[in-house]
Amino acid sequence: MNENVILPIGPQHPLLKEPMHFKFTIDGERIVDADIRLGYNHRGIEKACEARTYTQDLYMIERICGICSHTHATNFVQAVEEIMKAEIPSRAKYLRVVVAELERIHSHLLWLGVAGHEIGFDTLFMLSWRDREIVQDLLEIITGNRVNYGMNTIGGVRKDMSKEEISQCLAGLKTLEEQTLYFANVAQNETTFIRRVDGVGILPKDIAISHGAVGPTARGSGVDLDIRRDAPYAAYGEIPFQVITSDRGDVLGRTLVRVGETLEAIKIVRYCLEHLPEGPIVVKLPRKVQVGEAVTRYEAPRGECIHYVRANGSEKPDRVKVRAPTMANLVSIRHCLINQQIADIPIIVAAIDPCISCTDRTAVILKQDGSHKTEVIDWATLRKRAIYKKPLK
Amino acid sequence: MAKWIEVPSKDIRKWVSELIDSGKYKLLSTISAYQEAENIFIVYHFMITEGVINVRTVVPLAEPRLPSITPVLPAAILYEREIQDILGVSFGEIIDGRRLILPEQWPQGVYPLRKDFQTPKEEQYK
Numbered sequence: 001m002n003e004n005v006i007l008p009i010g011p012q013h014p015l016l017k018e019p020m021h022f023k024f025t026i027d028g029e030r031i032v033d034a035d036i037r038l039g040y041n042h043r044g045i046e047k048a049c050e051a052r053t054y055t056q057d058l059y060m061i062e063r064i065c066g067i068c069s070h071t072h073a074t075n076f077v078q079a080v081e082e083i084m085k086a087e088i089p090s091r092a093k094y095l096r097v098v099v100a101e102l103e104r105i106h107s108h109l110l111w112l113g114v115a116g117h118e119i120g121f122d123t124l125f126m127l128s129w130r131d132r133e134i135v136q137d138l139l140e141i142i143t144g145n146r147v148n149y150g151m152n153t154i155g156g157v158r159k160d161m162s163k164e165e166i167s168q169c170l171a172g173l174k175t176l177e178e179q180t181l182y183f184a185n186v187a188q189n190e191t192t193f194i195r196r197v198d199g200v201g202i203l204p205k206d207i208a209i210s211h212g213a214v215g216p217t218a219r220g221s222g223v224d225l226d227i228r229r230d231a232p233y234a235a236y237g238e239i240p241f242q243v244i245t246s247d248r249g250d251v252l253g254r255t256l257v258r259v260g261e262t263l264e265a266i267k268i269v270r271y272c273l274e275h276l277p278e279g280p281i282v283v284k285l286p287r288k289v290q291v292g293e294a295v296t297r298y299e300a301p302r303g304e305c306i307h308y309v310r311a312n313g314s315e316k317p318d319r320v321k322v323r324a325p326t327m328a329n330l331v332s333i334r335h336c337l338i339n340q341q342i343a344d345i346p347i348i349v350a351a352i353d354p355c356i357s358c359t360d361r362t363a364v365i366l367k368q369d370g371s372h373k374t375e376v377i378d379w380a381t382l383r384k385r386a387i388y389k390k391p392l393k
Numbered sequence: 394m395a396k397w398i399e400v401p402s403k404d405i406r407k408w409v410s411e412l413i414d415s416g417k418y419k420l421l422s423t424i425s426a427y428q429e430a431e432n433i434f435i436v437y438h439f440m441i442t443e444g445v446i447n448v449r450t451v452v453p454l455a456e457p458r459l460p461s462i463t464p465v466l467p468a469a470i471l472y473e474r475e476i477q478d479i480l481g482v483s484f485g486e487i488i489d490g491r492r493l494i495l496p497e498q499w500p501q502g503v504y505p506l507r508k509d510f511q512t513p514k515e516e517q518y519k
Contacts, residue, residue, distance in 0.1 A: 038471075039494035046479075047505055212421050212468025225420060231445055295395060295438055295447055297422065306438060308425040319506075323423035323472070331468055376512050 004032055007342070011040045015346050017114075018356035022349075026342060034337040036330055041356050049320040054080055054154060054289060057317065064322065065358040066147050067110065070096075070103045071300040072307070072322065072358075073152045078233060079309035080154050082294035086285050090277045092156035093235040098169075098272045099143060099151050100234070100298075101265040105176065106135045107301035108262045111353045112183060115255060118346040119196045124186065131179040138172045141165055156282030166273050177266050184259045187252075197251040201336040201348035204249060211332035214325050215303020216261065217352045220254035222247040227299040241268050251351045288315055300325050302353045324358030395445040402435075402450040402459040409437070410465040417441040424472035426480050428508050433457050433482055452482060461487035479506040 004025045011019040019040035025033040045064060049057045062073040074096055081088060109132040116124030136146050142161060143149035151157050161169075186193060203213065208221040218225055226243040228236040244260035246253035289311040298305045303325030312318040329352040336348050400408045412418050420440040427434055437448040452459050461484035462469045473484045474493035481504040484490070492499075500517035504510065 039492075039496065042494045044505065047510075209418075209420075210467055212466075214420065225440070230440065295425075295436075295445070297445070304420070304422060306422045308423075308436065308438070310427060318429075319425075319427040321423070321425040321427075327471055328423075328468070331471055376515075 009345070011037075016349070018354070020354070020356050022345075024337070024342070024345070029341050029343070031337050031340050031342065031345070034334045036333070038330075038356070046320055046322060049317055051316065053287070053315045054317060055287075057320065058152065058154065059150070061320075061322070062148050062150065062152075065324070065355055067107050067355060068103060068300045068302065068305070068324075068358065069148045070099050070151060071298055071305050072324075073149075074100065074234070075296050075298040075305055075307040076309065076320070077152045077154050078296040078298070079294040079307050080289060080311075081285075082296065083289055083292035083309065083311050084154075084285055086155060086283060088156045088283060089280045090235065091160075091279045092281045094272045094276050095142075095157045095161065095281065096152065096234045097236065097239065098161075098269055099139065099149055101268045101272070102135055102139050102142070103149075104265045104301045105180075105262050105269075106132055106139065107353070108258045108265075109135065109180075109183075111258060111301075111350075112187075112255070114350055114353075115197075115251075115347065116193075118350045119193070121193060121196070124183075124193070127179075128183060131176065134172050134176050134179075138169050141168055153282060155285040156280070158282070160281050161273075161276070166276070169273055170270065173266050173270055177263070180259065180262050180266065184263065187255050187259050194252060197255065197347065200251045200344050201340060201351055202249050203332055203336050205247075207332055207335045208249075211335065212328050213303075213332045214328045215300070216254050216257045217303065217329045217332070219243070219245045220257045221249040225304075227297045227304050231297050233296065233298060235272070239268055239271055251347055254351050288313065289317075302326060302355060302358075303328060305358075324355065326352065326355045326358055330354070395447055397447045397449065399449050399451075402452050405437070405448070405450050406460045406462050406465060408448065409462045412439070412441070413465060417443065421466060421468045421472075424469060424476060426476045426482060426506075428454065428480065428506070431455070433480055435459070435476065435482065437462075457482040458485060460485045463488045478504075480504050481507065 004027050007024040007026050010016050010021040021037035023035040024031050045060060048060065058073060058076055061076045062069045064072045109128045113125040113128040116122065139149060140146050142165060143151045143159060151159065203221045205222045208218050208223050222245055224243060224245050229243055241264050244257050244264060246256050291311060291313045293310045295308050305325055306323045308321040309317055310319040333352055340348060418441060422438040422440060425436045431454045432451050433454055435450050439446045461473055463473060464486060470489055471493060473487055476482050477484060478493050478495045498518045500513050503513050
């Protein structure tokens with residue numbers, strides 16, 4: 001048999017947590033080619049940003065993603081502050097780092113659970129998600145929210161930390177560190193786990209560079225690239241930390257990088273809380289932003305996130321461009337998938353920690369009569385339909 | 394501090410391949426594009442060994458065409474396809490020119506991020 005079979009997966013599929021379409025060309029159980037189609041989650045946020053004020057944009061941008069919401073919010077405020085040439089208080093910078101690193105811990109623990117689940121190691125999923133609650137509680141203590149923290153504002157942060165909150169946080173970090181060390185031990189020594197992910201989804205270093213991989217995906221292939229160190233933002237220039245890399249290039253390498261980064265993140269949060277500068281947390285800035293442009297980078301849990309903001313002197317931005325890390329990592333995923341087994345698809349796709357909400361950002365929906373025609377609906381109708389659910393025929 | 398430079402649109406591929414040959418290339422972060430009056434500006438954001446560099450190029454709105462950099466740098470593929478969808482810039486010799494984010498039924502010649510964008514009417518959909 002020379003003919004290859006095409007296996008479509010998605011956009012809605014039990015294997016995927018978010019809508020994305022894969023077209024695999026397969027020969028027996030082996031993947032010969034892979035193709036991706038995006039856009040199922042596109043919400044037109046970049047266009048919507050042009051119609052709203054900077055402050056409104058901040059809260060909308062924070063909702064691009066539910067996991068790395070602080071990433072997008074911080075990146076956007078940093079861009080606006082750069083255009084305004086505003087210097088924010090150092091206490092605010094440290095507090096931004098605290099939330100950012102707690103977010104990284106929560107995201108990496110979440111990933112570890114998902115990875116465990118995808119390879120049928122559900123105990124790991126249960127344990128890591130149980131311990132993730134500790135960091136979620138800490139985020140709630142610091143910001144008031146478990147997700148979409150609302151911590152940032154243009155000119156600083158919105159909430160300060162009291163001495164009591166700092167000690168609660170340090171106590172939580174202690175438990176978290178013990179548990180993460182346990183997970184590190186599992187990732188390094190547990191035979192069931194290692195034999196399932198060793199040599200799976202290999203991404204060679206040269207492909208990772210030429211295809212623009214970022215974050216733990218790139219670092220798991222030996223690419224030494226971390227925005228926190230290479231182009232420091234917020235308070236990262238003053239904080240000592242290590243960049244974790246692995247030369248393995250497979251799913252195991254990416255796991256080791258993420259577990260190592262979680263431990264580093266705990267150290268960073270502890271350093272920040274112990275060295276928190278005194279002073280105000282916010283500076284007052286005008287509502288209008290002068291003409292200008294800025295590009296800001298941020299090391300999100302999944303890799304480099306970049307925002308490009310152009311201001312035209314009014315209360316609303318002229319252009320906001322967002323590139324989330326998953327977008328960069330999707331280019332190289334084809335190379336990870338080729339020559340692998342169908343059964344390995346879930347873990348290879350999960351290994352880049354895909355976040356489709358971040359990647360896709362027009363409300364075009366199928367007509368309610370079930371025909372293939374589409375219709376464009378306004379915000380009021382969308383809301384109405386969300387509240388009064390009418391079944392599709 | 395980030396460096397900003399301007400490169401004519403016809404020379405962009407040459408510039409990128411020279412950057413790669415020089416060994417300074419680290420990462421193409423993304424490609425941004427925006428419309429200003431009768432021009433579309435395209436900005437390539439690179440990380441290089443010396444830091445960060447943003448390369449700006451311009452194409453007229455009447456003929457938005459420039460060479461694709463994907464033959465020398467595959468990392469650019471999704472960014473070029475996105476700009477093709479949202480601003481209608483065509484990249485010559487792009488290795489894969491299909492739609493990326495807009496649905497198949499989306500009318501031809503309607504680009505959401507252009508300043509004169511109007512929500513398409515129902516009959517415009519295929």
